[in-house]
Structures are given as C-alpha cells and as structure tokens.
Amino acid sequence: MIDVYKAYDNGTKALKGVTLRIDDGEFVFLVGPSGSGKSTIIKLLTSEIRPSEGKVMVNGYNINTIRPNAVPLLRRTLGVIFQDFRLIEKKNVFENVAFAMRAVGAAPKDVKKRVPYVLDLVGLSHKARRRPYELSGGEQQRVAIARALINNPMVIIADEPTGNLDPARSLEIMTLLERINALGTTVLAVTHERELVNRFAKRVVAIDGGRIIHDGQGGYYTNDPRRAGARE
Amino acid sequence: MNRHTLRYYFTEGFRGIFLHAFSSFAAVGVITACLLIMGSFSLVAVNIQAMVTEMEQSSEIVVEIDESLSDAAARSVGTQINRIENVYEAEWFPREDAFAQYVEKLEDPLLMQSFTPDIFPHRYKVYLVNVQYAEETARDLEALPGVAAVNVERDLLNSLLSIRRVVRVVSVVFILALLVVSLFIMQNTIKLATFERREEIAIMRVVGAAKGFIRWPFVVEGFLLGLMAGLLAYFLQALAYNRFADSLLRPITPIQLISFGELWLPVLAVFLLTGFLVGVFGSVLTIRKYLRA
Ligand SMILES: Nc1ncnc2c1ncn2[C@@H]1O[C@H](COP(=O)(O)OP(=O)(O)O)[C@@H](O)[C@H]1O
Numbered sequence: 001m002i003d004v005y006k007a008y009d010n011g012t013k014a015l016k017g018v019t020l021r022i023d024d025g026e027f028v029f030l031v032g033p034s035g036s037g038k039s040t041i042i043k044l045l046t047s048e049i050r051p052s053e054g055k056v057m058v059n060g061y062n063i064n065t066i067r068p069n070a071v072p073l074l075r076r077t078l079g080v081i082f083q084d085f086r087l088i089e090k091k092n093v094f095e096n097v098a099f100a101m102r103a104v105g106a107a108p109k110d111v112k113k114r115v116p117y118v119l120d121l122v123g124l125s126h127k128a129r130r131r132p133y134e135l136s137g138g139e140q141q142r143v144a145i146a147r148a149l150i151n152n153p154m155v156i157i158a159d160e161p162t163g164n165l166d167p168a169r170s171l172e173i174m175t176l177l178e179r180i181n182a183l184g185t186t187v188l189a190v191t192h193e194r195e196l197v198n199r200f201a202k203r204v205v206a207i208d209g210g211r212i213i214h215d216g217q218g219g220y221y222t223n224d225p226r227r228a229g230a231r232e
Numbered sequence: 233m234n235r236h237t238l239r240y241y242f243t244e245g246f247r248g249i250f251l252h253a254f255s256s257f258a259a260v261g262v263i264t265a266c267l268l269i270m271g272s273f274s275l276v277a278v279n280i281q282a283m284v285t286e287m288e289q290s291s292e293i294v295v296e297i298d299e300s301l302s303d304a305a306a307r308s309v310g311t312q313i314n315r316i317e318n319v320y321e322a323e324w325f326p327r328e329d330a331f332a333q334y335v336e337k338l339e340d341p342l343l344m345q346s347f348t349p350d351i352f353p354h355r356y357k358v359y360l361v362n363v364q365y366a367e368e369t370a371r372d373l374e375a376l377p378g379v380a381a382v383n384v385e386r387d388l389l390n391s392l393l394s395i396r397r398v399v400r401v402v403s404v405v406f407i408l409a410l411l412v413v414s415l416f417i418m419q420n421t422i423k424l425a426t427f428e429r430r431e432e433i434a435i436m437r438v439v440g441a442a443k444g445f446i447r448w449p450f451v452v453e454g455f456l457l458g459l460m461a462g463l464l465a466y467f468l469q470a471l472a473y474n475r476f477a478d479s480l481l482r483p484i485t486p487i488q489l490i491s492f493g494e495l496w497l498p499v500l501a502v503f504l505l506t507g508f509l510v511g512v513f514g515s516v517l518t519i520r521k522y523l524r525a
C-alpha cells in the first residue's frame with residue numbers, strides 16, 4: 001500500500017499516509033496502541049473498506065478499483081483470522097472448515113480429503129464432530145486457522161488472534177502461524193502482546209495515530225524502551 | 233452452477249429450517265395465519281356472491297302476450313323472445329297453467345266455477361343471462377310485436393344488484409387491507425429470521441463466498457417454508473370450512489354453502505402460490521440488505 005489515507009464517514013482520520021510493502025513469504029507483526037489504525041489496514045487489505053486516498057494492491061487486485069463481484073475472489077487468496085474466532089455456532093468443526101471450501105465451488109470428494117488434512121495440521125482431527133461451544137478458546141482459534149488455510153491462501157491475515165487467549169495458548173497459536181509461514185504462506189499478524197513479538201525474530205511494523213513509526217526486523221519493544229510505552 | 237453446488241444449496245436450505253427452528257416456526261405460523269384469515273374471508277365472499285347469483289338467475293321477467301293472438305301465434309312469439317341477446321331461456325306459460333295455479337290457491341269451489349282460463353293471458357317467463365341489463369332487455373321485449381305487457385321484479389333485482397356491488401367492494405377493500413397487513417407482518421418475521429443469520433452471512437463473506445452461494449440456501453429455505461405454510465393453511469382451511477358448514481350453519485340455518493370439493497383447487501393453488509412468493513421474495517429481499525457492499 002502506498003501513501004494511504006483513510007477517513008471514515010464520521011470524519012475519523014484512521015490512516016494518515018501509510019506506505020507498506022509486504023513480500024511473498026514474509027512474516028510481519030503489526031503492532032500499535034488500540035485505535036491506532038491496525039484493523040483499518042486489515043479492512044483495506046480484505047476490501048471491506050476503500051482508501052480515501054492512496055493506492056492499495058493485494059495479491060494482484062487493485063482495491064481502489066476492484067469490482068464488487070471480484071471481492072470474493074480476492075478474499076479467497078486471503079485467510080483471515082479474528083480475535084473473536086467467528087465460527088458458525090450451528091455447524092461443527094468439520095462443517096465450519098468445509099463450508100469455506102464449498103464456497104469456492106469445490107467438489108464434495110475433494111472437501112472430504114482436504115478438511116481432515118488441514119484439521120490435522122492444526123491438531124484438531126479428534127474434535128472434528130464437536131461444535132464451537134464445546135471447545136476452548138485456543139481450539140476455536142485453531143479451527144479458524146484451519147478455515148483460513150483451507151483454500152490454500154497466499155496470505156494469512158490475523159487481527160489480534162491471541163487477544164482472547166492466555167499466554168500459553170497465544171504462544172501456541174503464534175507458533176502455528178510461524179509453521180504455516182515456514183510452509184510458504186505469507187503471514188500478517190496484528191498483536192498487542194510485547195512478549196509474543198519479542199519471542200519471534202520477525203519483521204515488526206509499528207503504527208501510532210495512523211502513521212507508521214517503526215519498520216524493522218525483530219525486537220522492536222526491547223530496542224527502545226521509550227517507544228515500548230506507546231503501546232497502551 | 234454444478235451439480236454439487238445445487239445439492240449443497242438444497243441440503244443447506246433444508247437443514248437451515250431445523251437449525252433456525254424458532255424463526256422457521258414463527259415464519260410458518262405467521263404466513264399460515266395470514267393465509268387463513270384471507271382465505272376465510274374470501275370464502276365467505278364467494279359464498280355470498282354465489283347466493284346472490286342464484287337468486288338473480290331464478291328471478292324472471294314475465295311477458296304477457298296480446299290476447300287477440302291465436303294460441304299458436306302467441307306461442308310463436310317465443311322465437312322472437314329467444315332472439316334477444318340477453319335472454320337465457322324463455323319458458324312458455326299458457327293461460328291454462330296460470331289458471332290451474334290460481335285455482336289451487338282458491339279455497340272456495342263455488343267461486344272457482346265462475347272463472348275460466350280466458351281471464352288470463354298467455355305468458356312467457358323469461359330468464360336472463362345478465363340481470364344487470366334487465367331494464368334494457370325489458371324494453372326490447374316490449375318492442376316485440378304481440379307483446380302486451382312486461383313485468384320486471386324491479387325491487388328484487390335492484391336489491392340483489394346492490395348487494396352484489398357492496399359485497400364486491402367490501403371484499404376487495406378487505407382483502408387488500410389484509411394483504412398489506414400480512415405482508416408487513418411477514419416482512420418482520422423474515423427480518424427476524426435473517427437477523428439471526430447476520431453473523432453467519434458476515435462469516436461467509438469473509439471467507440470469500442460469492443453472493444449467490446450465500447443467498448441460495450436461504451432462498452431454498454424460504455421456498456420450503458412458504459410451501460409448508462401454504463399446505464398447512466390449506467388443510468386447516470378445509471377443516472375449518474367443513475366444520476363451519478356442518479356443525480355450525482346446518483343445524484341452525486337453511487343456508488347451503490358451496491361444497492369444499494368445488495373450491496379446493498383454487499384455494500390450494502392460491503395458498504401454495506402465495507406461500508411460494510412470500511417465502512422466496514421475502515428471503516431474497518431481506519438477504520439483499522446483508523449482501524450489499
Ligand atoms: N467503522 C468506523 N467508523 C468510524 N470510525 C472508525 C470505524 N472503525 C474504526 N474507526 C476509528 O478509526 C480509528 C482506528 O481504528 P482501528 O483501525 O480499529 O484501530 P485498532 O485496530 O488499531 O485498534 C479509531 O479512532 C477508531 O475509532
């Protein structure tokens with residue numbers, strides 16, 4: 001994204017000139033205090049909103065000019081994960097993952113083959129018939145990750161995926177994302193948690209007040225204690 | 233759209249009915265209730281119209297034939313009468329029949345002997361195709377050669393005609409009003425049902441489901457629920473109608489309702505069609521809101 005500004009309808013200026021490039025295969029943490037514009041960036045990437053100014057390109061789609069019926073196609077190249085998991089309560093684990101695959105027109109026999117594979121990848125094969133409310137938060141998030149992975153996306157985008165989890169579960173989820181990244185998928189993870197960011201030596205992009213204030217490899221919070229305070 | 237996807241829409245739509253059991257129940261209940269209210273009212277209107285029509289058709293115009301004509305000549309006036317457009321049937325009513333009828337009513341045999349059939353003219357009883365044009369037809373009849381007088385039961389015909397008009401206007405107004413109210417209630421019920429699914433729809437959109445993929449299971453679900461409501465309303469209507477005719481009306485009044493056997497097809501067709509339309513368009517229209525942008 002190049003020099004992007006975003007003002008919401010109510011006048012809130014969420015982004016004030018953000019330029020950011022993420023290459024294939026990268027693992028990027030996006031950090032910043034709440035209200036700094038992190039989710040706004042994600043919504044731009046998934047074409048939920050359009051930029052007020054500047055240009056946004058995602059996996060070859062131009063978000064400024066994308067046609068409404070191309071939006072689902074763009075989203076199939078992305079796997080999105082949220083803080084609140086967003087599982088369909090009335091479907092079981094298998095169905096929650098399978099329907100994302102049916103949505104792109106996959107044949108039932110391919111679905112039957114691929115879903116168990118992905119559930120195995122996130123370590124939930126044995127809970128395929130459970131409904132979301134029967135699972136712990138960490139397990140629910142792993143279902144969401146399985147769903148995000150099911151269509152072989154180019155990029156996984158996670159908006160505070162560990163916000164509702166305890167530190168041990170959070171570490172598990174991030175480790176899982178790292179493994180997925182190691183298999184070749186680009187990962188963009190939004191987080192608040194300093195500990196977590198510091199444990200992984202990854203690129204960290206910090207944003208505050210709608211502007212990027214840091215972009216570099218690893219250990220952002222330990223490098224500069226003054227900035228570390230800016231996160232809350 | 234391939235075969236798998238089609239199957240998926242149907243199984244998902246079918247499952248949706250049970251997954252969203254409460255809103256399905258509410259939707260079927262409301263649609264059924266609306267259909268029953270409108271159906272009952274229409275059936276009452278249809279019966280009143282039928283009674284009025286029957287009375288109209290049995291009311292007659294009496295044509296008296298010129299007494300100077302011979303019997304044969306008098307009878308042949310019938311050919312002329314039948315040529316008039318609005319005449320459904322002209323029934324020969326010779327003076328002998330009129331006399332016999334008159335005599336039957338007399339109780340004094342002495343008095344009877346002083347009369348002969350000659351005091352009556354030959355007559356034709358004329359039944360009309362459409363009583364609305366009774367006046368015009370009466371004028372045409374008067375103009376025929378050999379016709380001495382024409383008697384129209386004006387008061388009866390006019391009151392029948394005004395009953396018909398009132399029933400028609402009242403039923404159209406009522407049914408339209410009921411339809412508007414029903415659509416409003418149904419729309420709200422469907423809104424409730426879609427509200428329950430807002431989350432699901434949002435999630436489907438996030439994973440890149442196309443609009444059609446999201447919409448079709450809901451449309452199938454609406455379609456099935458609509459048909460179910462139509463069928464249910466039909467059976468309840470049949471039951472209520474027959475009960476009303478047999479247990480309520482028959483013991484206390486001589487009124488004979490049209491048998492449900494003659495009405496079932498239009499009732500079923502209208503109920504199923506309305507259920508179908510409400511179910512399908514209801515879900516298409518309400519879902520559209522959540523699919524926008
Ligand atoms: N839909 C919206 N309408 C208006 N303002 C919004 C909307 N979403 C977010 N904002 C505002 O934009 C700013 C950035 O929000 P957001 O990107 O959600 O922050 P973060 O995810 O970093 O906490 C905040 O001031 C927030 O109040």
Ligand SMILES: [Mg+2]
Pocket residue numbers: 038039159
């Ligand atoms: Mg946020």
